[in-house]
Amino acid sequence: MIDFSLDDSGASGTLLLSGALTIQQALPLKETLLRAVGEVNQLKINLEHVEGMDLTALQLLCAAHRDWIKNGKKVTREGAIPEIVHRIVRESGFSGCVGDDDDIGLWTGASN
């Protein structure tokens, strides 16, 4: 499931991803990520119930992450990152492209 919701003030939002993020959901995932990058300055991202992801999801999250950093968005994580996600990230050789800026610990497995 891919869900993005704004909080009451409209200044921050929560991106909730769950289930298997595969190429079948790649298009909606991209649209949602674009919204999340564009609409708020403070973003909470929740991956706690992600059950799997493929390369398309990794590519999108990586590109979105670069946009967040470029645009100075404040991104925080809600809930833990499931071990399966860490494993996929690790096995795919994605280790973070912008040094220490792994604010949600997705690429480096940090803070989890």
Place this chain on the structure above:
Amino acid sequence: MAVEIDTSAFTEEAYELLSELEDSLLELEETPTDMELIGRVFRAMHTIKGSGAMFGFDEVAKFTHEVETVFDKARSGTLPVTKALIDLTLAARDQIRTILDASRGGPPADQDNANRIIAGLRGLTPQKESAAAPVAVQAVAPVVPEGPHVYRVRFEPRPEIFSSGTNPLLLINEMRDLGHCRVIAITNAFPSLEELDPERCYTSWEIFLTTTEGENAIRDIFIFVEDDCTLNIRLLDREEEPDEMAQPKKLGEILVERGDISAEALDKALTPLGDRLVTSGVVPADKVRAALTEQRVVQEQRQQQGKAAEVDAVVRVPSTKLDKLVNLVGEMVTVQARLNQIATQFSNQHLQLVAEEIEHLTAELRDNTMSIRMLAIGSTFNKFKRLVRDLSTELGKQIELTTSGADTELDKTVIDQLNDPLVHIIRNSIDHGIEKPDVRQATGKPLVGQIHLSAVHSGTSVLIQVRDDGKGLDPQLLRRKAVEKGVLSPDAVLSDHEAYQLIFAAGFSTAEKITNVSGRGVGMDVVRKSIEGLRGSIDTQSELGKGTSITLKLPLTLAIIEGLLVSVNQNYFVVPLAAVEECVELAPKDIANSHGRRIVNVRGEIVPFIRIRERFDMSGERPTIEQIVIANVDGKRVGFGVDSVVGQHQTVIKNLGNSFEYSDEFSGATILGDGTVALLLDLARMVRYVEIQESKETGGS
């Protein structure tokens, strides 16, 4: 599925491939460097081999495997395509055809002919290698590398690869079945999120696989995507040229070799001003990371192989080459310091990442290089056995020399320059320290005197000690003599420990009469000078009637030291870190309390200090709060007043010319990250000069 295997599909395909193979080989004879043709020849053989095995054509598979293995060398560029290679490969092609014909009822294939072809092909590789080596080496090049080896697999899927139902991540995971993988995703081709087509693949990978399998096992994984990707497989630790084996490749070399950066761009990056490795986009960060991984994986593999080998091979290298290497490493350390500084200024994450990696690698490179120069001190120790034997006989003394720590290693240059000082010290012990047998007997000592020579590591220093059980030093006698000889002012107050150090003062000798062994007392101050020249120090301990021990504290290496960088009026100085004990602040009230004397109160202890600013007549205002670096100089605590303490600095020492004013108060210079020069302070000498100056001043007033 107990179905009769239909082999005609294979034989038909094989005949087709064989005629293709023939065409390619003839074409290749015309253009022997055409890599695409070489690739085509290789693939044809690979398919014949693979399908042959699947359809039970074991003879075809086995024979083709041998041919393919040799031809693989041509493909990887280690074997040139010669007429001989083409002739033999053509003959092999005919042989495969004969085997196939035989399976369909033709005349049987001639096994001898097959063996001749294989032998001929194998002959192409070892002959070439032994011709290149100056000495005849028993070059038996293994066709497939023995034991585990490292492959670099570059896997670049086409953007449309998902449309064929392929999941590239599964292929990468499949490689893990072959051995240990280190996977690096190259993500620099990603467009912005806005422009990213989520159903296209933008990622490529570099995978470093440590495996016992051959290249074909890797190719088989990618068999379905042969046309949907670019696949580049390279054996990394192949022993191509003997010279290259010794050390894993440098990062820069790897980047150049991998085609990630041009040699010119690398040169530019390595020049002192080259600060644009990653920022300018010459190399994407992922590529650098991949190159670093490559370096590490190969290194680890080499180490593993090294462990497996029972005895380390020893290479004799002229020491000039080593000196050159050390110089280069020194330059490298300097450039690296600059890179670090620049990286900090730019505050660019990518650049910092690279700078950190380079820092790490440089440190390792430095340590490795220094360790090459390290020699055990044992050979020097052994020389003294003869010296002790001869001298003691001459003087009618009985002395036994014992040693410990002979395997302690230190820089070759230090060892070379240590010989003479040690000879002086040992001679002195034999001459002045150890008593004659009758004296020893009278004092209840064993007849045979003992001299113990020891070496031990202590941090970044080596302590070399000469200890005897002779008569020891008499501090009163030393003081009296020193005053008599004008070395010491009559009202000087010296502790016993300070008095012992007098034996190293110029023109000082306590021997009652001059012997031809220890001469006129010129020896010991020469010792002191030599040791200080090596950036070392001497400490003497003694107990009257029991013996004396003289300890030389020497740096492990001369080329690079850890220093404390300090500044005075925007000039930089380096204090050898080994000597530094602590740093304290000197506030105006402390100065007021000291009534004009240059002393600082450190937790109740009075420590004299020298202001660097005053010592070198430097202009500029003193800061309100000065920093005092307290160092141990010849066993005494002495402070050095500076404006500020910058921090720890890895110092590559450059020699200074003699034309410099105060030049002997500096033991060298070093270049800082931003290019400014910092002078390395020779604390002991500075303290001595200041003492002389002060005693003159007080004497004159």
Place this chain on the structure above:
Amino acid sequence: MAKTIMTVDDSSSVRQMVGLTLKGEGYQVVEAVDGKDALTKVGGATIDMVITDLNMPNMDGITLIRELRKLPAFKFVPIIMLTTESQADRKQEGKDAGATGWIVKPFKPEQLIGVIKKVLG
């Protein structure tokens, strides 16, 4: 959740053998006798992978692959062709149509499992 694999082959013995092998590995199996039949059955359960023969009456395997790739749900689904022809052009034709890979008949059950693991994970 068990994955579902569709097998398309006009030979009942092959379908049976493939079906048994797949079920033995815990997969759900949907069978079809040719391309046309397959297309009528894809609307049901989610199909995670297709294994299809090439030479079939009504609609051959290559055409089936092309038709499947046009369907959004099958755009990226792995499709394996069963082929007796090891010639490059036949494989190539299938690849161009959108096949993920192939397995050459005759094959052993473990080879089939190997290929499925390779493309399906």
